[in-house]
Amino acid sequence: MSIERSNKTISEKCKLMTKDALSFKKRFTETDSVLQCLSQMYTALTKEDYEDDWKETKTVSQKDKGKSPTPISHVKFVIEDVCRKISRSSADAVGERCRKHIDQLKETNKQLEEEKMTLLTRLSKFAGANLTDNNPNIADLSDPNRxxxxxxxxxxxxxxxxxxxxxxxxxxxxxxxxxxxxxxxxxxxxxxxxxxxxxxxxxxxxxxxxxxxxxxxxxxxxxxxxxxxxxxxxxxxxxxxxxxxxxxxxxxxxxxxxxxxxxxxxxxxxxxxxxxxxxxxxxxxxxxxxxxxxxxxxxxxxxxxxxxxxQNPPVYMEKEVKPGSEFDTSKYKSYTKAGKKLAFVVWPALFLHEGGAILTKGVAQGK
Known part of the structure; x- marks a missing residue:
């Protein structure tokens, strides 16, 4: 009677062990699938193959000290490792993208600065031309024949x-x-x-x-x-x-x-x-x-x-002066004889332009 009871107990324990083994096998298979999925996700995100360092790692958390490694702890390690690597890879990728974007912005800024200077030069040239064209009152100091x-x-x-x-x-x-x-x-x-x-x-x-x-x-x-x-x-x-x-x-x-x-x-x-x-x-x-x-x-x-x-407009020379007209001392200097009336012109007066300010006095004979 005792032997039968003992066999029954052993049989029940075997059944339980078999059940546990089947359950472990199922959990291990699921864990392996999870690991493969994580590896594939990592590869898809980083374009790199995932290297599993679980067997080589010696890092054990305080909580898991004294315990044997389990599939669950393996998955936990892989998840943390993948997250860490993806985070680092993402940071590098973001940094690279930022650097490229900054370089593009610098190049764009350089082009805009060049365009700005070109436009300012054109505007300055246009304004200067409008100001000086046919305007003798503004002297071009770079012109040796001004x-x-x-x-x-x-x-x-x-x-x-x-x-x-x-x-x-x-x-x-x-x-x-x-x-x-x-x-x-x-x-x-x-x-x-x-x-x-x-x-x-x-x-x-x-x-x-x-x-x-x-x-x-x-x-x-x-x-x-x-x-x-x-x-x-x-x-x-x-x-x-x-x-x-x-x-x-x-x-x-x-x-x-x-x-x-x-x-x-x-x-x-x-x-x-x-x-x-x-x-x-x-x-x-x-x-x-x-x-x-x-x-x-x-x-x-x-x-x-x-x-x-x-010149633009031309410098003006007063060629026609009537003899007997008033001797204008603001335009002429006396030749050999002064007088209130002008006898003849020896050297014509010169003006900035027709109707403009006098540049140099002429010489005339008075009477």
């Missing part, structure tokens, strides 16, 4: 070359009045011709920029080659006397006009030489270069007058 400097050269011309030419003409036994008339007419005529050439140059440049096709309106095409009936240089000035394209009603902006003015000043050395050559080869002005003294005087007159006329 009106005040031209006035100084104009005075030096009278003191030096004019005097030398006067002494040279005295040897030809001409009267004092005739000599003064010859020298005065040279400076006046040079100013007038340079003024015409300067206006024509400005008109041609503006016309070509606004309506280049008009220069070729009188041209024909002959077997693929152009045959001119009339040159563009001859036809362009006849199109218009102003700066507007009358066919379209367009005109150059202040910045564009300023650019043309600056270009004409920058090429003044070549253009002045060309204008001087024009005078020297034209029969009308042959007598201006008859002697070396007259040649030096005439050449300098032409050069200064050309420089006057490419």
């Amino acid at each position: 009106p005040t400097k031209l006035a100084e050269e104009y005075s030096e011309l009278y003191d030096n070359e004019w005097t030398n030419a006067y002494e040279c003409l005295q040897k030809s036994k001409k009267s004092e009045e005739d000599i003064q008339t010859i020298l005065t007419n040279i400076i006046k005529e040079a100013y007038s011709v340079c003024g015409y050439i300067g206006k024509r140059q400005d008109t041609v440049i503006r016309s070509e920029l606004l309506s280049p096709g008009d220069s070729y309106s009188n041209e024909t095409l002959d077997k693929g080659s152009q045959t001119r009936k009339k040159s563009a240089r001859q036809s362009a000035p006849e199109k218009s006397k102003d700066t507007k394209d009358k066919s379209k009603g367009e005109s150059l902006s202040a910045v564009q006009s300023k650019t043309i003015s600056e270009l004409r000043k920058q090429t003044v050395t070549s253009s002045a030489s060309n204008v001087i050559s024009y005078f020297k080869t034209h029969p009308q002005f042959k007598e201006w270069f008859a002697t070396s003294s007259l040649d030096s005087y005439s050449v300098r007159c032409i050069k200064i007058c050309w420089l006057m006329n490419i």
Whole structure:
């Protein structure tokens, strides 16, 4: 009887142990699945394979000291390890993204700063052009041929070359009045011709920029080659006397006009030489270069007058003064004789522009 009872007890314990074993197996299988799932999640989040350090770790919590490692504690370790690694990886990823974003913002800021400086430069240039274009009251101190400097050269011309030419003409036994008339007419005529050439140059440049096709309106095409009936240089000035394209009603902006003015000043050395050559080869002005003294005087007159006329607006020379008019001491100095009335002009007065302030006084004979 006791043996049967003992066998029954053993049988029941075996059943319980089998049940516990099956339960452990199930829990172990589930644990393994959880571990695999955690490993897959880690790989998906970090793009890296998860390395299980459970067997190598020697870290045991205070609570688990003295106990054997279990599947549950393994899962617990893996969960904590995965969370730690993901957190660190996420922090690195976030930091990298932040660094890239900061670099992008810096690059964008640099581009915006460059655009800002470009726009400020353009705005400053536009404002400056609007302020100075055709405004002689604002002097360009960087221009070596600005009106005040031209006035100084104009005075030096009278003191030096004019005097030398006067002494040279005295040897030809001409009267004092005739000599003064010859020298005065040279400076006046040079100013007038340079003024015409300067206006024509400005008109041609503006016309070509606004309506280049008009220069070729009188041209024909002959077997693929152009045959001119009339040159563009001859036809362009006849199109218009102003700066507007009358066919379209367009005109150059202040910045564009300023650019043309600056270009004409920058090429003044070549253009002045060309204008001087024009005078020297034209029969009308042959007598201006008859002697070396007259040649030096005439050449300098032409050069200064050309420089006057490419200013914007041109420096103004008072050429027409009626004899017998009031002697204006604010404009003229006496030559050899003072008086309330003006007899004749020896050296014309110079003004900043027509109707503007006087740059240098002229010389006139009083009576």
